[in-house]
Amino acid sequence: MTYTVQKLAELAGVSKRTLRYYNQIGLLHPAEINASGYRIYTEKEVDLLQQILFFRELDLDLDTIKSIIYSPDFDRKKALEEHRDSLLDKQEHIRMLLGNVEKSIQAIERKVEMTDSEKFIGFKEEKIAENETNYGEEIREVYGKEAVEASNAKFRGLTEEQYRKMEAVEQRLFEKLKSAMQAGDPTGPEALQIAELHREWLEFTWPAYSKEAHAGLADMYVQDERFKAYYENNIQEGAAQFLRDSIQHYTKL
Amino acid sequence: MTYTVQKLAELAGVSKRTLRYYNQIGLLHPAEINASGYRIYTEKEVDLLQQILFFRELDLDLDTIKSIIYSPDFDRKKALEEHRDSLLDKQEHIRMLLGNVEKSIQAIERKVEMTDSEKFIGFKEEKIAENETNYGEEIREVYGKEAVEASNAKFRGLTEEQYRKMEAVEQRLFEKLKSAMQAGDPTGPEALQIAELHREWLEFTWPAYSKEAHAGLADMYVQDERFKAYYENNIQEGAAQFLRDSIQHYTKL
DNA sequence: GATAAACGCTGACGCAGCGTCAACCGCAAG
DNA sequence: CTTGCGGTTGACGCTGCGTCAGCGTTTATC
Structure with a gap:
């Protein structure tokens, strides 16, 4: 079974542009480029794409995903742990932002309640x-x-x-x-x-x-x-x- | 007291590029452009910049900050509440990501412990x-x-x-x-x-x-x-x- | 067998918020 | 007179694509 960009895009739930982009940055090459220059994908690429999408779901950047998938000795666990740490940092950051935003809202509320x-x-x-x-x-x-x-x-x-x-x-x-x-x-x-x-x-x-x-x-x-x-x-x-x-x-x- | 880009940048802890950019997008105009084309800022702009940086700290986008600062009838409270909601969404999203990343790490750990x-x-x-x-x-x-x-x-x-x-x-x-x-x-x-x-x-x-x-x-x-x-x-x-x-x-x- | 619709391709611009050149100008000190 | 330290205006780069534009292929229809 082979797929053109459109078919694969529908199957995997991504856009055609995304597939062309992944090809461009070397993240997912089609199995073949046919005589008309069309990208042809096979089951193998479907599997690879699924993996890519899985890691993308975890919010890893495409370059890291490339390493994870194509570098056999790449330390996936380490990459994921680093990613987890950066997510924890982000979480902390957002917690702080929320605190400040909340304070600002309350300050406005107090002002509104006051007479001149x-x-x-x-x-x-x-x-x-x-x-x-x-x-x-x-x-x-x-x-x-x-x-x-x-x-x-x-x-x-x-x-x-x-x-x-x-x-x-x-x-x-x-x-x-x-x-x-x-x-x-x-x-x-x-x-x-x-x-x-x-x-x-x-x-x-x-x-x-x-x-x-x-x-x-x-x-x-x-x-x-x-x-x-x-x-x-x-x-x-x-x-x-x-x-x-x-x-x-x-x-x- | 007046400031050139460099001075104001040091005073406020931002880069010169940032000041030029804020000028470009109409977020902070200098009080005056002198004969040599230099941007000249006064205390008033210092105050404005402080306000801008405050809202930027809250992670609001510059366009929203512009509205908050320059539109007198802009509803600041509403803007902040919307921002708070989007932060809450982000927080929830990160929580989910963390859960999945954690699961993936554990899956790897289990696999590593297993013999072929x-x-x-x-x-x-x-x-x-x-x-x-x-x-x-x-x-x-x-x-x-x-x-x-x-x-x-x-x-x-x-x-x-x-x-x-x-x-x-x-x-x-x-x-x-x-x-x-x-x-x-x-x-x-x-x-x-x-x-x-x-x-x-x-x-x-x-x-x-x-x-x-x-x-x-x-x-x-x-x-x-x-x-x-x-x-x-x-x-x-x-x-x-x-x-x-x-x-x-x-x-x- | 012609034609139109649906698909494929390759650029190229745009987005947010600047960092980072490059090329040029003004001014004071050595 | 040069040197160095200010200032200026472009313009490209980054991320992960969306969205044209312009042009070739394949497929369905008449």
Whole structure:
């Protein structure tokens, strides 16, 4: 019994293209190519194809299947064990993905359930938590527990509109800083505006402003790498230094 | 703060090629292309890229990520839930693959532990089991329990060499059948050889040959679709019929 | 014996998400 | 002035085929 591509394809439940492809990559050669160039397969090829399909079912790549079938000394057991291990890895990977996707879905659900004001409260709490983990200890040492708690309390009290204004002030501060640094003088008129903008920004969260505290904070901007990086990343190199000098000059007026 | 491809690539832990590709498919445009044609990114793009990478971590395809990020009314939750479902499907699929791979490994282990003669015994048992499930009932009805058991027992007693001979006889039978069918006469000399080859083949497993039983079996070859298909698949259409006629003629000599 | 339908063949492109050349340009340092 | 390190745009390669297009063969029908 012999088969053409179509017949074999139907028999084995694969496409004709697949058979031509397997021929092309040397995975399954027809028994014969007849005078018209047709591929002719026999029972032997049917058996081989069944084996190929079996291993393909296990999701092995065609190159490995080729080795398994045509290399007599190829270690099938080892190949299958390696394949099993890679499947286990994949399984683990998917398990992890599922965990993360699930978390993301829940996060969305929680957000959907919240009103706008609840979301804003959540947002502020995130900011406070972020600030606490980054600087909590240092600022408590410098300003004392009460001052920090009072500042957090004031921040919690901000309306959304007030928060937007605070952001806008900071943005203006950044822009001024950039242009003032071109001039280069931390005692000039632009530098004065900078210090005032910074004070304005501070007062959104500081219950009581004092020049001494302001000067102290300015010092920290230079000494603490994290504060320094915040300004330099948002503006440019030397921004923290320039801001400190401007504030120092302002507080001594 | 602005970044070139290299900088952003390092910052985000992706390759430069990836950034160019994301630009190409419209997933992440640089903030600006400068006079030299360089891609320039800002903090905004850093944020966007982080989001993209987050969703990519979840294994979402880039097209879906694009929708999630740039279509304001796109249903993220639905997308994630669909993604979760597809992950669950994949997980199930891998679980199945693992089961099959595990079985295959065990099959190999069992085979390795067997000696050649044990393997051959196992092979014969497989054949008997196959035969029993396919034809067990019918042949017991026709020939009786004892005859079938005796036949199986004789088959179990075959050496590997004998089995090979039996296969060779069947092969010669097939070839004769093919050429005899060209001539077309089931009473001719070639047909006689066919019937004798078939008898020779039978006697490997039949404890006692009789012309009546032989004729009966020949009838079954035509009436039972499965026997018929066996010959027609191995030879050609009409093979079962021709074989029966040849045997009938032979048993009446 | 002609014709149409059904089959066969060989390229070649497309898919996802980049990796990896090749060929070329811009800019600063030695 | 070269060298080296950036940047750029193509274009091919990988996997396992699906899907044309264009052309020859076989088979069924009239």
